[in-house]
Amino acid sequence: MTQADEVVPLPTLTARPRMSMPSWAWLGTAPFFLFALLFLILPTAYLLVGAFQDVEGHFTLENLANLSQPSIVSAYTISLQVSAASALGGAVVGSLLASAVVFGGLPRWIRPTVVTFSGVASNFAGIPLAFAFLATLGRAGLVTTLLITVFDFNIYSAGFNLLSFWGLVITYLYFQIPLMVLILLPALEGLKREWREASEILGASRWQYWSWVAFPIIWPSLLGSTLLLFANAFGAIATAYGLTGSSLNIVPILLYAQIRGDVLHNPNLGYALALGMVVITGLSNLAYMVLRRRSERWMR
Amino acid sequence: MNRSRLGAWLSFAIGALYFLVPLIATMEFAMRIRRGQYTFDAFQIVLTDARFQATFTYSTVVALATIAVGTLLVVPTAYWVRLRLPHLRPVVEFITLLPLVIPAIVIVFGYLRMYNSSSLVPLTDTDLGTDILLTFGYATLALPYMYRSVDAGLQAIDIHTLTEAAENLGARWPTILFRIILPNIRVAVLSGALLTFAIVIGEFTLASLLNRPAFGPYLQLIGANRAYEPAALAIIAFAITWACMGLIQLFARQTQTAPAR
Numbered sequence: 001m002t003q004a005d006e007v008v009p010l011p012t013l014t015a016r017p018r019m020s021m022p023s024w025a026w027l028g029t030a031p032f033f034l035f036a037l038l039f040l041i042l043p044t045a046y047l048l049v050g051a052f053q054d055v056e057g058h059f060t061l062e063n064l065a066n067l068s069q070p071s072i073v074s075a076y077t078i079s080l081q082v083s084a085a086s087a088l089g090g091a092v093v094g095s096l097l098a099s100a101v102v103f104g105g106l107p108r109w110i111r112p113t114v115v116t117f118s119g120v121a122s123n124f125a126g127i128p129l130a131f132a133f134l135a136t137l138g139r140a141g142l143v144t145t146l147l148i149t150v151f152d153f154n155i156y157s158a159g160f161n162l163l164s165f166w167g168l169v170i171t172y173l174y175f176q177i178p179l180m181v182l183i184l185l186p187a188l189e190g191l192k193r194e195w196r197e198a199s200e201i202l203g204a205s206r207w208q209y210w211s212w213v214a215f216p217i218i219w220p221s222l223l224g225s226t227l228l229l230f231a232n233a234f235g236a237i238a239t240a241y242g243l244t245g246s247s248l249n250i251v252p253i254l255l256y257a258q259i260r261g262d263v264l265h266n267p268n269l270g271y272a273l274a275l276g277m278v279v280i281t282g283l284s285n286l287a288y289m290v291l292r293r294r295s296e297r298w299m300r
Numbered sequence: 301m302n303r304s305r306l307g308a309w310l311s312f313a314i315g316a317l318y319f320l321v322p323l324i325a326t327m328e329f330a331m332r333i334r335r336g337q338y339t340f341d342a343f344q345i346v347l348t349d350a351r352f353q354a355t356f357t358y359s360t361v362v363a364l365a366t367i368a369v370g371t372l373l374v375v376p377t378a379y380w381v382r383l384r385l386p387h388l389r390p391v392v393e394f395i396t397l398l399p400l401v402i403p404a405i406v407i408v409f410g411y412l413r414m415y416n417s418s419s420l421v422p423l424t425d426t427d428l429g430t431d432i433l434l435t436f437g438y439a440t441l442a443l444p445y446m447y448r449s450v451d452a453g454l455q456a457i458d459i460h461t462l463t464e465a466a467e468n469l470g471a472r473w474p475t476i477l478f479r480i481i482l483p484n485i486r487v488a489v490l491s492g493a494l495l496t497f498a499i500v501i502g503e504f505t506l507a508s509l510l511n512r513p514a515f516g517p518y519l520q521l522i523g524a525n526r527a528y529e530p531a532a533l534a535i536i537a538f539a540i541t542w543a544c545m546g547l548i549q550l551f552a553r554q555t556q557t558a559p560a561r
Contacts, residue, residue, distance in 0.1 A: 019355050026385065026388070028376065031376070031377070032374075032392065033395075035436070035439075039436045039439075040438075040440050040443075041395075043409075043413070044410050046410050046413050047406065047410050093318075096311045096314075097312065097315040097462045104302070104304065104305060105304070107307045114312075114315070115412065116545065117319055119545045119549075120538075120541055120558075121319055123541050124538055125543050126503070126504055127519040127520050127523060128519065131530040131531055132534045133322055135329035135330070135393065136325035137390075143321065174319075177318065178319075181315075214373075231400075235401070235403030235405070238503075238504035238516070241504065242520060243553065252403065256405060257357075259405075259408075260509070270409070274405075274406045274410075277403055277406055278406055282402075285397075285401045
Protein backbone atom coordinates (compact mmCIF):
# COMPACT_ATOMS: atom_id res chain seq x y z
CA MET A 1 0.00 0.00 0.00
CA THR A 2 2.74 2.44 0.99
CA GLN A 3 4.59 1.59 -2.16
CA ALA A 4 1.58 2.53 -4.23
CA ASP A 5 1.24 5.80 -2.36
CA GLU A 6 4.80 6.68 -3.16
CA VAL A 7 4.43 5.89 -6.80
CA VAL A 8 1.42 8.08 -7.40
CA PRO A 9 3.09 11.51 -7.45
CA LEU A 10 5.81 10.37 -9.86
CA PRO A 11 3.69 9.94 -12.99
CA THR A 12 2.12 13.39 -12.51
CA LEU A 13 5.56 14.93 -12.27
CA THR A 14 6.86 13.31 -15.43
CA ALA A 15 3.53 13.59 -17.17
CA ARG A 16 3.51 17.39 -17.18
CA PRO A 17 6.29 17.97 -19.71
CA ARG A 18 4.95 15.06 -21.76
CA MET A 19 1.44 16.48 -21.78
CA SER A 20 2.54 19.45 -23.86
CA MET A 21 4.75 17.28 -26.07
CA PRO A 22 2.19 15.22 -28.04
CA SER A 23 0.69 18.40 -29.48
CA TRP A 24 3.54 18.54 -31.94
CA ALA A 25 5.61 15.44 -31.30
CA TRP A 26 3.13 13.49 -33.46
CA LEU A 27 4.05 15.79 -36.37
CA GLY A 28 7.25 13.79 -36.71
CA THR A 29 5.19 10.80 -37.81
CA ALA A 30 2.89 12.83 -40.06
CA PRO A 31 4.75 11.98 -43.31
CA PHE A 32 4.51 8.30 -42.51
CA PHE A 33 0.81 8.38 -41.71
CA LEU A 34 0.11 10.53 -44.77
CA PHE A 35 2.01 8.07 -46.96
CA ALA A 36 0.23 5.07 -45.44
CA LEU A 37 -3.11 6.81 -45.90
CA LEU A 38 -2.52 7.75 -49.54
CA PHE A 39 -0.80 4.63 -50.82
CA LEU A 40 -2.10 1.85 -48.62
CA ILE A 41 -5.23 2.59 -46.65
CA LEU A 42 -7.30 4.85 -48.91
CA PRO A 43 -6.73 2.81 -52.10
CA THR A 44 -7.81 -0.33 -50.27
CA ALA A 45 -10.72 1.44 -48.59
CA TYR A 46 -11.84 2.77 -51.98
CA LEU A 47 -12.29 -0.80 -53.22
CA LEU A 48 -13.89 -2.04 -50.02
CA VAL A 49 -16.44 0.76 -50.08
CA GLY A 50 -16.98 0.27 -53.81
CA ALA A 51 -17.86 -3.35 -53.16
CA PHE A 52 -20.98 -2.12 -51.35
CA GLN A 53 -22.01 0.37 -54.03
CA ASP A 54 -23.73 0.11 -57.39
CA VAL A 55 -22.49 1.96 -60.47
CA GLU A 56 -24.29 5.14 -59.36
CA GLY A 57 -22.80 4.97 -55.89
CA HIS A 58 -25.87 3.81 -53.96
CA PHE A 59 -25.51 1.27 -51.19
CA THR A 60 -26.11 -2.30 -52.32
CA LEU A 61 -25.32 -5.87 -51.38
CA GLU A 62 -25.84 -7.04 -54.94
CA ASN A 63 -22.09 -7.19 -55.72
CA LEU A 64 -21.52 -9.56 -52.84
CA ALA A 65 -24.49 -11.64 -53.95
CA ASN A 66 -23.05 -11.73 -57.47
CA LEU A 67 -19.91 -13.36 -56.15
CA SER A 68 -21.99 -16.54 -56.12
CA GLN A 69 -21.88 -16.88 -59.90
CA PRO A 70 -20.25 -20.15 -60.94
CA SER A 71 -17.03 -18.78 -62.47
CA ILE A 72 -16.25 -16.73 -59.36
CA VAL A 73 -17.16 -19.50 -56.93
CA SER A 74 -14.92 -21.89 -58.83
CA ALA A 75 -12.08 -19.34 -58.80
CA TYR A 76 -12.37 -18.98 -55.02
CA THR A 77 -12.61 -22.75 -54.60
CA ILE A 78 -9.49 -23.45 -56.66
CA SER A 79 -7.62 -20.61 -54.93
CA LEU A 80 -8.56 -21.88 -51.48
CA GLN A 81 -7.57 -25.42 -52.43
CA VAL A 82 -4.23 -24.40 -53.93
CA SER A 83 -3.46 -22.23 -50.91
CA ALA A 84 -4.52 -24.89 -48.42
CA ALA A 85 -2.61 -27.68 -50.17
CA SER A 86 0.57 -25.63 -50.53
CA ALA A 87 0.27 -24.32 -46.95
CA LEU A 88 -0.21 -27.81 -45.51
CA GLY A 89 2.55 -29.30 -47.65
CA GLY A 90 4.87 -26.43 -46.79
CA ALA A 91 4.00 -26.74 -43.10
CA VAL A 92 4.66 -30.49 -42.95
CA VAL A 93 7.92 -30.50 -44.91
CA GLY A 94 9.04 -27.20 -43.35
CA SER A 95 8.41 -28.51 -39.81
CA LEU A 96 10.32 -31.70 -40.54
CA LEU A 97 13.23 -29.70 -41.91
CA ALA A 98 13.17 -27.19 -39.04
CA SER A 99 13.03 -29.90 -36.38
CA ALA A 100 15.80 -31.80 -38.14
CA VAL A 101 17.92 -28.67 -37.86
CA VAL A 102 17.06 -28.01 -34.20
CA PHE A 103 16.81 -31.51 -32.70
CA GLY A 104 18.48 -33.74 -35.30
CA GLY A 105 22.01 -33.55 -33.92
CA LEU A 106 23.32 -32.47 -37.31
CA PRO A 107 26.67 -30.68 -37.71
CA ARG A 108 26.73 -27.03 -36.71
CA TRP A 109 27.16 -25.65 -40.23
CA ILE A 110 23.73 -27.00 -41.16
CA ARG A 111 21.73 -24.33 -39.35
CA PRO A 112 23.23 -21.17 -40.94
CA THR A 113 23.23 -22.92 -44.30
CA VAL A 114 19.55 -23.83 -44.06
CA VAL A 115 18.66 -20.31 -42.86
CA THR A 116 20.56 -18.64 -45.72
CA PHE A 117 19.14 -20.95 -48.37
CA SER A 118 15.64 -20.50 -46.93
CA GLY A 119 16.05 -16.73 -47.04
CA VAL A 120 16.91 -16.94 -50.72
CA ALA A 121 14.29 -19.51 -51.68
CA SER A 122 11.45 -17.82 -49.80
CA ASN A 123 12.21 -14.66 -51.79
CA PHE A 124 12.63 -16.47 -55.08
CA ALA A 125 9.00 -16.31 -56.17
CA GLY A 126 7.22 -14.90 -59.15
CA ILE A 127 7.90 -15.39 -62.83
CA PRO A 128 11.51 -16.68 -62.57
CA LEU A 129 10.26 -19.43 -60.24
CA ALA A 130 7.70 -20.43 -62.86
CA PHE A 131 10.49 -20.62 -65.46
CA ALA A 132 12.59 -22.78 -63.14
CA PHE A 133 9.80 -25.30 -62.68
CA LEU A 134 8.99 -25.34 -66.39
CA ALA A 135 12.64 -26.29 -66.94
CA THR A 136 12.36 -28.97 -64.25
CA LEU A 137 8.92 -30.57 -64.55
CA GLY A 138 7.65 -29.14 -67.83
CA ARG A 139 7.18 -31.43 -70.83
CA ALA A 140 10.83 -31.00 -71.83
CA GLY A 141 12.09 -30.42 -68.29
CA LEU A 142 15.16 -32.16 -66.90
CA VAL A 143 13.35 -34.28 -64.32
CA THR A 144 10.63 -35.22 -66.80
CA THR A 145 13.14 -36.36 -69.43
CA LEU A 146 15.35 -38.11 -66.89
CA LEU A 147 12.38 -40.09 -65.61
CA ILE A 148 11.59 -41.13 -69.17
CA THR A 149 15.13 -42.15 -70.14
CA VAL A 150 16.11 -43.79 -66.85
CA PHE A 151 12.87 -45.33 -65.58
CA ASP A 152 10.88 -45.27 -68.82
CA PHE A 153 8.20 -43.43 -66.86
CA ASN A 154 6.44 -40.47 -68.45
CA ILE A 155 4.78 -38.40 -65.74
CA TYR A 156 2.70 -36.66 -68.39
CA SER A 157 1.25 -39.97 -69.62
CA ALA A 158 0.54 -40.75 -65.99
CA GLY A 159 -1.70 -37.71 -65.83
CA PHE A 160 0.65 -35.10 -64.36
CA ASN A 161 0.61 -31.61 -65.80
CA LEU A 162 2.70 -28.76 -64.45
CA LEU A 163 0.16 -26.24 -65.73
CA SER A 164 -2.52 -27.56 -63.41
CA PHE A 165 -3.58 -27.62 -59.79
CA TRP A 166 -0.85 -29.93 -58.49
CA GLY A 167 1.77 -28.35 -60.68
CA LEU A 168 0.99 -25.00 -59.10
CA VAL A 169 1.06 -26.51 -55.60
CA ILE A 170 4.46 -28.12 -56.22
CA THR A 171 5.80 -24.82 -57.53
CA TYR A 172 4.42 -22.84 -54.58
CA LEU A 173 6.09 -25.31 -52.19
CA TYR A 174 9.43 -23.92 -53.36
CA PHE A 175 8.83 -20.73 -51.37
CA GLN A 176 6.35 -22.14 -48.84
CA ILE A 177 8.72 -24.74 -47.33
CA PRO A 178 11.58 -22.27 -46.64
CA LEU A 179 9.11 -19.70 -45.31
CA MET A 180 7.84 -22.28 -42.82
CA VAL A 181 11.42 -23.08 -41.81
CA LEU A 182 12.18 -19.40 -41.22
CA ILE A 183 9.07 -18.82 -39.08
CA LEU A 184 9.19 -22.07 -37.15
CA LEU A 185 12.92 -22.25 -36.39
CA PRO A 186 12.83 -19.59 -33.62
CA ALA A 187 9.75 -21.23 -32.09
CA LEU A 188 11.40 -24.65 -31.96
CA GLU A 189 14.56 -23.13 -30.54
CA GLY A 190 12.38 -21.49 -27.87
CA LEU A 191 11.61 -24.93 -26.43
CA LYS A 192 13.84 -24.83 -23.40
CA ARG A 193 16.17 -27.72 -22.65
CA GLU A 194 15.11 -27.51 -18.99
CA TRP A 195 11.57 -28.55 -19.90
CA ARG A 196 12.82 -31.68 -21.59
CA GLU A 197 15.21 -32.44 -18.72
CA ALA A 198 12.50 -31.82 -16.15
CA SER A 199 10.10 -34.20 -17.85
CA GLU A 200 12.83 -36.82 -18.26
CA ILE A 201 13.66 -36.60 -14.55
CA LEU A 202 9.97 -37.02 -13.77
CA GLY A 203 10.06 -40.20 -15.82
CA ALA A 204 8.32 -39.07 -18.99
CA SER A 205 8.99 -40.95 -22.19
CA ARG A 206 9.98 -39.17 -25.37
CA TRP A 207 6.43 -39.49 -26.64
CA GLN A 208 4.98 -38.13 -23.39
CA TYR A 209 7.34 -35.15 -23.48
CA TRP A 210 6.27 -34.33 -27.02
CA SER A 211 2.52 -34.79 -26.56
CA TRP A 212 2.21 -33.27 -23.07
CA VAL A 213 4.90 -30.60 -22.99
CA ALA A 214 6.35 -29.64 -26.35
CA PHE A 215 3.29 -29.90 -28.58
CA PRO A 216 0.95 -27.83 -26.35
CA ILE A 217 3.59 -25.08 -26.44
CA ILE A 218 4.37 -25.36 -30.11
CA TRP A 219 0.92 -25.84 -31.67
CA PRO A 220 -0.04 -22.15 -31.83
CA SER A 221 3.19 -21.50 -33.76
CA LEU A 222 2.53 -24.45 -36.06
CA LEU A 223 -1.05 -23.46 -36.81
CA GLY A 224 -0.21 -19.76 -37.04
CA SER A 225 2.64 -20.33 -39.48
CA THR A 226 0.42 -22.57 -41.61
CA LEU A 227 -2.19 -19.80 -41.78
CA LEU A 228 0.50 -17.31 -42.78
CA LEU A 229 1.60 -19.66 -45.57
CA PHE A 230 -2.02 -19.94 -46.62
CA ALA A 231 -2.42 -16.16 -46.91
CA ASN A 232 0.93 -15.95 -48.66
CA ALA A 233 -0.22 -18.36 -51.37
CA PHE A 234 -3.69 -16.85 -51.65
CA GLY A 235 -2.44 -13.39 -52.60
CA ALA A 236 0.29 -14.60 -54.96
CA ILE A 237 -0.26 -14.06 -58.65
CA ALA A 238 3.03 -13.71 -60.55
CA THR A 239 4.12 -17.34 -60.12
CA ALA A 240 0.76 -18.65 -61.30
CA TYR A 241 0.62 -16.17 -64.16
CA GLY A 242 4.14 -17.05 -65.28
CA LEU A 243 3.35 -20.75 -65.11
CA THR A 244 -0.12 -21.09 -66.56
CA GLY A 245 -0.80 -17.70 -68.14
CA SER A 246 -4.47 -17.09 -67.54
CA SER A 247 -5.51 -20.71 -68.08
CA LEU A 248 -5.87 -21.60 -64.39
CA ASN A 249 -8.85 -19.81 -62.93
CA ILE A 250 -7.66 -18.63 -59.51
CA VAL A 251 -8.91 -15.45 -57.82
CA PRO A 252 -5.81 -13.23 -58.27
CA ILE A 253 -5.66 -14.11 -61.98
CA LEU A 254 -9.39 -13.46 -62.37
CA LEU A 255 -8.92 -10.12 -60.61
CA TYR A 256 -5.94 -9.37 -62.88
CA ALA A 257 -8.10 -10.01 -65.95
CA GLN A 258 -10.88 -7.90 -64.43
CA ILE A 259 -8.53 -4.96 -63.84
CA ARG A 260 -7.11 -5.33 -67.35
CA GLY A 261 -10.36 -5.62 -69.24
CA ASP A 262 -13.45 -5.72 -67.00
CA VAL A 263 -14.12 -9.39 -67.88
CA LEU A 264 -16.95 -9.47 -65.35
CA HIS A 265 -18.63 -6.51 -67.10
CA ASN A 266 -19.23 -4.81 -63.78
CA PRO A 267 -16.50 -2.71 -62.10
CA ASN A 268 -18.15 -2.95 -58.72
CA LEU A 269 -18.15 -6.74 -58.90
CA GLY A 270 -14.38 -6.42 -59.30
CA TYR A 271 -14.31 -4.48 -56.02
CA ALA A 272 -16.29 -7.26 -54.36
CA LEU A 273 -13.75 -9.77 -55.70
CA ALA A 274 -10.96 -7.71 -54.10
CA LEU A 275 -12.97 -7.46 -50.87
CA GLY A 276 -13.23 -11.24 -50.77
CA MET A 277 -9.46 -11.56 -51.12
CA VAL A 278 -8.78 -9.04 -48.37
CA VAL A 279 -11.26 -10.76 -46.05
CA ILE A 280 -9.59 -14.15 -46.56
CA THR A 281 -5.99 -12.95 -46.22
CA GLY A 282 -7.04 -10.61 -43.39
CA LEU A 283 -8.71 -13.37 -41.38
CA SER A 284 -5.78 -15.76 -41.74
CA ASN A 285 -3.34 -13.02 -40.73
CA LEU A 286 -5.52 -12.05 -37.79
CA ALA A 287 -5.63 -15.65 -36.61
CA TYR A 288 -1.86 -15.81 -37.07
CA MET A 289 -1.35 -12.75 -34.87
CA VAL A 290 -3.63 -14.09 -32.14
CA LEU A 291 -1.87 -17.46 -32.20
CA ARG A 292 1.54 -15.83 -32.19
CA ARG A 293 0.66 -13.83 -29.10
CA ARG A 294 -0.43 -17.09 -27.49
CA SER A 295 2.79 -18.85 -28.39
CA GLU A 296 4.91 -15.95 -27.13
CA ARG A 297 3.64 -16.57 -23.59
CA TRP A 298 6.15 -19.40 -23.30
CA MET A 299 8.93 -17.88 -25.32
CA ARG A 300 10.48 -15.53 -22.82
CA MET B 301 19.44 -41.56 -31.27
CA ASN B 302 21.01 -42.94 -34.43
CA ARG B 303 17.62 -43.42 -36.01
CA SER B 304 16.55 -39.86 -35.33
CA ARG B 305 19.83 -38.56 -36.74
CA LEU B 306 19.20 -40.60 -39.87
CA GLY B 307 15.72 -39.06 -40.10
CA ALA B 308 17.23 -35.60 -39.67
CA TRP B 309 19.72 -36.22 -42.47
CA LEU B 310 16.90 -37.56 -44.64
CA SER B 311 14.78 -34.42 -44.04
CA PHE B 312 17.79 -32.26 -44.79
CA ALA B 313 18.54 -34.21 -47.97
CA ILE B 314 14.94 -33.88 -49.21
CA GLY B 315 14.99 -30.15 -48.48
CA ALA B 316 18.31 -29.74 -50.25
CA LEU B 317 17.07 -31.70 -53.28
CA TYR B 318 13.89 -29.64 -53.49
CA PHE B 319 16.00 -26.52 -53.41
CA LEU B 320 18.77 -27.58 -55.79
CA VAL B 321 17.11 -29.74 -58.45
CA PRO B 322 15.05 -26.92 -60.02
CA LEU B 323 18.18 -24.74 -60.16
CA ILE B 324 20.26 -27.46 -61.81
CA ALA B 325 17.43 -28.21 -64.21
CA THR B 326 17.05 -24.54 -65.10
CA MET B 327 20.76 -24.19 -65.75
CA GLU B 328 20.78 -27.35 -67.85
CA PHE B 329 17.72 -26.18 -69.78
CA ALA B 330 19.28 -22.79 -70.50
CA MET B 331 22.44 -24.46 -71.82
CA ARG B 332 20.47 -26.74 -74.17
CA ILE B 333 19.80 -23.97 -76.70
CA ARG B 334 22.20 -25.45 -79.31
CA ARG B 335 21.31 -28.92 -80.43
CA GLY B 336 23.75 -31.57 -79.30
CA GLN B 337 26.01 -29.39 -77.15
CA TYR B 338 25.91 -27.33 -73.99
CA THR B 339 26.60 -23.61 -74.46
CA PHE B 340 26.04 -20.35 -72.65
CA ASP B 341 24.52 -18.83 -75.80
CA ALA B 342 21.12 -18.34 -74.13
CA PHE B 343 22.77 -16.08 -71.58
CA GLN B 344 24.57 -14.17 -74.30
CA ILE B 345 21.35 -13.72 -76.28
CA VAL B 346 19.52 -12.49 -73.19
CA LEU B 347 22.24 -10.17 -71.93
CA THR B 348 22.74 -8.51 -75.32
CA ASP B 349 18.99 -8.06 -75.88
CA ALA B 350 18.30 -4.32 -75.95
CA ARG B 351 14.95 -4.81 -74.19
CA PHE B 352 16.65 -6.75 -71.41
CA GLN B 353 19.09 -3.90 -70.87
CA ALA B 354 16.36 -1.25 -71.03
CA THR B 355 13.92 -3.01 -68.67
CA PHE B 356 16.64 -4.08 -66.27
CA THR B 357 17.98 -0.53 -66.09
CA TYR B 358 14.48 0.82 -65.57
CA SER B 359 13.79 -1.61 -62.73
CA THR B 360 17.16 -0.89 -61.14
CA VAL B 361 16.45 2.86 -61.17
CA VAL B 362 12.96 2.30 -59.72
CA ALA B 363 14.45 -0.01 -57.07
CA LEU B 364 17.01 2.63 -56.07
CA ALA B 365 14.31 5.30 -55.92
CA THR B 366 12.17 2.94 -53.83
CA ILE B 367 15.05 2.40 -51.42
CA ALA B 368 15.53 6.18 -51.11
CA VAL B 369 11.82 6.77 -50.48
CA GLY B 370 11.61 3.85 -48.06
CA THR B 371 14.66 4.97 -46.08
CA LEU B 372 13.52 8.59 -45.84
CA LEU B 373 10.10 7.43 -44.73
CA VAL B 374 11.01 4.66 -42.32
CA VAL B 375 14.16 5.87 -40.54
CA PRO B 376 12.78 9.17 -39.16
CA THR B 377 9.46 7.53 -38.28
CA ALA B 378 10.94 4.51 -36.50
CA TYR B 379 13.43 6.78 -34.70
CA TRP B 380 10.83 9.31 -33.63
CA VAL B 381 8.37 6.65 -32.48
CA ARG B 382 11.03 4.96 -30.36
CA LEU B 383 12.24 8.28 -28.94
CA ARG B 384 9.09 10.24 -28.26
CA LEU B 385 5.94 8.32 -29.13
CA PRO B 386 6.34 4.78 -27.79
CA HIS B 387 2.57 4.54 -27.34
CA LEU B 388 2.18 4.84 -31.12
CA ARG B 389 4.46 1.89 -31.79
CA PRO B 390 1.75 -0.77 -32.01
CA VAL B 391 -0.19 1.42 -34.48
CA VAL B 392 2.84 2.08 -36.70
CA GLU B 393 3.88 -1.56 -36.52
CA PHE B 394 0.39 -2.67 -37.49
CA ILE B 395 0.35 -0.36 -40.50
CA THR B 396 3.76 -1.56 -41.66
CA LEU B 397 2.48 -5.13 -41.58
CA LEU B 398 -0.61 -4.36 -43.67
CA PRO B 399 1.18 -4.79 -47.04
CA LEU B 400 1.71 -8.43 -46.06
CA VAL B 401 -2.02 -8.76 -45.42
CA ILE B 402 -3.45 -6.89 -48.39
CA PRO B 403 -2.43 -8.61 -51.64
CA ALA B 404 -0.36 -6.44 -53.99
CA ILE B 405 -2.92 -6.85 -56.73
CA VAL B 406 -5.59 -5.31 -54.50
CA ILE B 407 -3.34 -2.36 -53.63
CA VAL B 408 -2.58 -1.61 -57.28
CA PHE B 409 -6.27 -2.00 -58.18
CA GLY B 410 -6.94 0.72 -55.62
CA TYR B 411 -4.24 2.92 -57.17
CA LEU B 412 -5.80 2.56 -60.60
CA ARG B 413 -9.12 3.74 -59.18
CA MET B 414 -7.76 6.54 -57.02
CA TYR B 415 -5.11 8.00 -59.29
CA ASN B 416 -6.59 7.49 -62.77
CA SER B 417 -7.09 10.28 -65.29
CA SER B 418 -10.55 11.21 -64.02
CA SER B 419 -9.49 11.47 -60.38
CA LEU B 420 -8.33 14.44 -58.31
CA VAL B 421 -4.67 13.38 -58.52
CA PRO B 422 -4.32 11.92 -62.05
CA LEU B 423 -0.89 10.38 -61.52
CA THR B 424 -1.38 7.77 -64.24
CA ASP B 425 -1.83 10.47 -66.90
CA THR B 426 1.89 10.96 -67.40
CA ASP B 427 4.81 8.52 -67.51
CA LEU B 428 6.55 10.40 -64.72
CA GLY B 429 3.42 10.34 -62.57
CA THR B 430 3.06 6.60 -63.11
CA ASP B 431 6.74 6.07 -62.31
CA ILE B 432 6.21 7.94 -59.04
CA LEU B 433 3.12 5.86 -58.30
CA LEU B 434 5.06 2.66 -59.03
CA THR B 435 7.91 3.76 -56.77
CA PHE B 436 5.53 4.61 -53.94
CA GLY B 437 3.72 1.32 -54.50
CA TYR B 438 7.00 -0.57 -54.20
CA ALA B 439 7.91 1.43 -51.10
CA THR B 440 4.57 0.24 -49.70
CA LEU B 441 5.26 -3.40 -50.58
CA ALA B 442 8.73 -3.16 -49.03
CA LEU B 443 7.49 -1.33 -45.91
CA PRO B 444 7.25 -4.45 -43.69
CA TYR B 445 10.83 -5.49 -44.46
CA MET B 446 12.33 -2.01 -44.28
CA TYR B 447 10.55 -1.14 -41.05
CA ARG B 448 11.42 -4.35 -39.24
CA SER B 449 15.03 -4.11 -40.31
CA VAL B 450 15.42 -0.45 -39.26
CA ASP B 451 13.50 -0.92 -36.02
CA ALA B 452 15.75 -3.83 -35.05
CA GLY B 453 18.76 -1.64 -35.84
CA LEU B 454 17.43 1.15 -33.63
CA GLN B 455 16.80 -1.31 -30.82
CA ALA B 456 20.46 -2.30 -30.86
CA ILE B 457 21.75 1.24 -30.26
CA ASP B 458 20.98 3.64 -27.43
CA ILE B 459 19.08 6.33 -29.33
CA HIS B 460 18.14 8.24 -26.18
CA THR B 461 21.74 8.77 -25.10
CA LEU B 462 22.94 9.45 -28.65
CA THR B 463 20.19 12.03 -29.14
CA GLU B 464 20.84 13.73 -25.81
CA ALA B 465 24.58 13.84 -26.41
CA ALA B 466 24.04 15.33 -29.86
CA GLU B 467 21.56 17.88 -28.51
CA ASN B 468 23.98 18.90 -25.77
CA LEU B 469 26.60 19.53 -28.43
CA GLY B 470 24.15 21.75 -30.25
CA ALA B 471 23.09 19.44 -33.08
CA ARG B 472 19.77 20.08 -34.76
CA TRP B 473 17.50 17.24 -35.75
CA PRO B 474 18.63 16.86 -39.39
CA THR B 475 22.19 16.48 -38.08
CA ILE B 476 21.04 14.00 -35.44
CA LEU B 477 19.11 11.93 -37.98
CA PHE B 478 21.54 11.89 -40.87
CA ARG B 479 24.93 12.16 -39.17
CA ILE B 480 24.30 10.31 -35.90
CA ILE B 481 21.40 7.88 -36.18
CA LEU B 482 21.68 6.85 -39.83
CA PRO B 483 25.40 5.95 -39.72
CA ASN B 484 24.79 3.93 -36.57
CA ILE B 485 22.09 1.81 -38.18
CA ARG B 486 23.62 1.66 -41.65
CA VAL B 487 23.77 -2.15 -41.64
CA ALA B 488 20.08 -2.38 -40.79
CA VAL B 489 19.21 0.16 -43.49
CA LEU B 490 21.40 -1.72 -45.97
CA SER B 491 19.67 -5.01 -45.15
CA GLY B 492 16.28 -3.39 -45.69
CA ALA B 493 17.56 -1.84 -48.91
CA LEU B 494 18.86 -5.15 -50.27
CA LEU B 495 15.60 -6.92 -49.42
CA THR B 496 13.73 -4.09 -51.15
CA PHE B 497 15.95 -4.51 -54.20
CA ALA B 498 15.32 -8.26 -54.30
CA ILE B 499 11.56 -7.70 -54.14
CA VAL B 500 11.38 -4.85 -56.64
CA ILE B 501 13.74 -5.99 -59.39
CA GLY B 502 11.55 -8.74 -60.84
CA GLU B 503 8.17 -7.58 -59.53
CA PHE B 504 5.40 -8.27 -62.01
CA THR B 505 1.94 -7.32 -60.73
CA LEU B 506 2.32 -3.59 -60.11
CA ALA B 507 4.59 -2.95 -63.09
CA SER B 508 2.32 -4.86 -65.44
CA LEU B 509 -0.94 -3.27 -64.30
CA LEU B 510 0.58 0.22 -64.28
CA ASN B 511 1.97 -0.52 -67.77
CA ARG B 512 5.57 0.35 -67.03
CA PRO B 513 8.49 -1.09 -69.05
CA ALA B 514 9.95 -2.97 -66.07
CA PHE B 515 11.92 -6.20 -65.83
CA GLY B 516 9.02 -8.27 -64.46
CA PRO B 517 6.68 -7.77 -67.44
CA TYR B 518 9.67 -8.34 -69.77
CA LEU B 519 10.26 -11.71 -68.08
CA GLN B 520 6.64 -12.61 -68.64
CA LEU B 521 6.83 -11.59 -72.31
CA ILE B 522 9.95 -13.66 -72.95
CA GLY B 523 8.40 -16.58 -71.07
CA ALA B 524 5.41 -16.54 -73.38
CA ASN B 525 7.46 -16.34 -76.60
CA ARG B 526 10.79 -18.12 -76.15
CA ALA B 527 11.91 -21.57 -75.08
CA TYR B 528 15.43 -21.42 -73.61
CA GLU B 529 15.92 -17.74 -72.82
CA PRO B 530 13.45 -17.79 -69.88
CA ALA B 531 15.61 -20.38 -68.15
CA ALA B 532 18.65 -18.16 -68.54
CA LEU B 533 16.63 -15.23 -67.16
CA ALA B 534 15.52 -17.34 -64.20
CA ILE B 535 19.17 -18.10 -63.41
CA ILE B 536 20.01 -14.39 -63.61
CA ALA B 537 17.07 -13.47 -61.35
CA PHE B 538 18.10 -16.17 -58.92
CA ALA B 539 21.66 -14.88 -58.88
CA ILE B 540 20.36 -11.39 -58.01
CA THR B 541 18.21 -12.71 -55.14
CA TRP B 542 21.17 -14.76 -53.97
CA ALA B 543 23.52 -11.77 -54.12
CA CYS B 544 21.13 -9.60 -52.10
CA MET B 545 20.63 -12.24 -49.40
CA GLY B 546 24.32 -13.08 -49.32
CA LEU B 547 25.27 -9.44 -48.85
CA ILE B 548 22.75 -9.10 -46.00
CA GLN B 549 24.33 -12.10 -44.25
CA LEU B 550 27.80 -10.73 -44.87
CA PHE B 551 27.01 -7.34 -43.36
CA ALA B 552 25.19 -8.91 -40.42
CA ARG B 553 28.18 -11.12 -39.71
CA GLN B 554 30.53 -8.15 -39.86
CA THR B 555 28.59 -6.24 -37.21
CA GLN B 556 28.43 -9.34 -35.05
CA THR B 557 32.19 -9.67 -35.06
CA ALA B 558 32.88 -5.93 -34.89
CA PRO B 559 32.70 -5.51 -31.07
CA ALA B 560 35.08 -8.42 -30.57
CA ARG B 561 37.86 -6.67 -32.46
